[in-house]
Amino acid sequence: MSAPVVKGWCPGAHRPMMSGDGLVVRVRPRMARLTAEQVLGLCDAAQRHGNGRLDLTNRANLQLRGVSEQTHRQLLDDLANLDLLDPEPGLESRRNILVQPFYEHGDQTCRLTEILLDRLADLPELPAKFGFAIDTGSNRVLSENSADIRLETGMSGGLILRADGSQTGVCVSEERAIDAALGMARWFARHSSPELRRMRNLVRHTSLPGHWTGKPPGPLATRSEPGFTPKGPLVGAAFGQILALALDDLIRKSGARALRITPWRQILLEGGHSTPAPGFVTRPDDPLLTADACSGAPICPQAQAETQMIARQMAGRIGGSLHVSGCTKGCARQTAASVTLVGRNGRFDLVKRGRAGDEPAMRGLTPEDLLTLTDLT
Template sequence: MSGFQVRGWCPDAWRPMAAGDGLLVRVKPRLARLTRSQVLGLCDAALTLGNGLIDLTSRGNLQIRGVTEARWLPLVERLIALDLVDADPAREKRRNLLVAPDWQAGDDTHRIAGDLLAALDTLPDLPGKMGVVVDAGPVPLLADAPGDFRIERGVEGPLLLRAAGRANGAPVAAGDAADALVRLAHWFIDTGGTAAGRMARHVAPLPDWASDRIAPAAPANPIAPGPHPLGASLGVPFGQVDARVLADACAAWAAGVRITPWRSLLVEGAGLREAAFITDPTDPLLRTDACVGAPACPQASVETRALARQLAPLVSGRLHVSGCAKGCALAQAADVVATGRDGRFDLAFDARAGASSTHAGLSPDALLTLFGTD
């Protein structure tokens, strides 16, 4: 297995991460939503101060790619002016909040997420990869999304506060949910959770008031591309879109755009007319994960996405094409995984990136031949 570097933090606007194509500057839209003017402003910033590519992340965030060090602070200033980044780096760091994107104004998800944003200054300094999930709709949508503290619906209907790694949660009232989550975050720090790094690895018993006694409701499927009560869900191949394409499409859209953790946009009031996006819920690219690959990532030795497009129609299950053994695009196992190593691919089945391979050292052509191409 090729070596790779594991980072113990996630980038944000004030702490960008270096990639092969420049700095990655992460943008965390409040309540996962951007207004039409914010989308257009973000696209213009990505084109003038980055390389024009925008990523959608599994935490419902955006990343502007290809930013030089000289353009980083001007970009941050633009994002602050758009109200997409907090001017206080400490507050921006705390704003690791994943919200179910189908919220309606005034519902539990909307109100609790707003309460948490208002209470950011009371949160302790948590390890860099920790995050909060607010998924308080009638049925959970974000059961598979990463998060250390979760507010979600219980099996009998009440709201729950649940700690990652625990199967059940404690009931909370909607008006108390944000305060209870802040209290649990302080308990995590006070009981030595920083050393564990994540809630799921923290072995201290939960306090009695937060004990896990009620099961969460069964989750619904993620929002698929197609019509939606809010407008339309549009898939974004590999979670990356050209800012010109997004700006052109947004010019015809209505008031707002929600960012989902499923590499898709939930567009308020839009129809299914956007050729640059996925509108077919059976499109094989929806079950295909591929990182940015070489040369954009310095840890990758192979190109990934062109190959993934060729392989996707040939694979019946989940496909993962990874530029290296780190497996950034998909943390869990896939039915088929091709992992880049020294310019070639190792192929495995029902495995994660970097697992022991069934076929090793394959060229892209050899890999395609195994799946029946000429």
């Protein structure tokens, strides 16, 4: 079995990625937010130019699937008309910014993000997956999400800048925060290499300047779960997949004025009211909330097995978290899970308390084998 190919970039709008079901086109909403009108327009575009499916990514973006090369240009025009496309492809690829989704309009999270958006052209040349997290609420919510440079609340309540992989950061004022973050990005660009393309890996091999450490980050928030929040209903999407028709219906019936995308396969219906949401995860105890599965075969050309049907069947049988991966890359989950199933030649290898690339405890299991196993964890 040949090793899976690790892509060094993410599919953007200008630069889509070919998959087994057509082009994957990524939309990066500013502030992880789309107005209701933008959501409805995007749902229409997904049905006219793609296969009517949307993916939520762990970077709080949306992906349209099944787009043909012939309709890609028209899709870009539609995204531009919805104000969901950067005219400059280079700037779009740099706009990898996670924001904590419970911000108030005009608060520190918004102010810092808007300044960083205005300063994207000042960034040095960085790897395509390099990104920022702005997590300045009272409690941190993005600590487990992928980012290389973090602006977050410190233990003392002030603002700190922290390199991912470092346990501590440095206090910064709001006025100097973005300049300091750009300086950290330039330091990374000078010291990184093709083998060290993420901050977490770099700081294992290269010491940070001493003045960038010493201040611990603040407390963590509790895990966000489906339910009603002060901002509106929060609902989940199994494996991060949404049917455009279902999302169109949900936006209209909830009366939401906007949609906020989270990096946890959940969407926040800003200003909306609770309403039945068929096709979405609405219960905090739903086992699909702790199950991760990639697109699998035949959608992903590198997948060695179909993933999502077995994930649905197995989710309720696992006492902890479940990850079903079509190959050893483990795209759907980078951290360890209680049980990880890895596709191999139509069957599955079982990893206990590990990641997709770890040594399996059992190999060559059929879906029927998995459904009869009792010693899973």
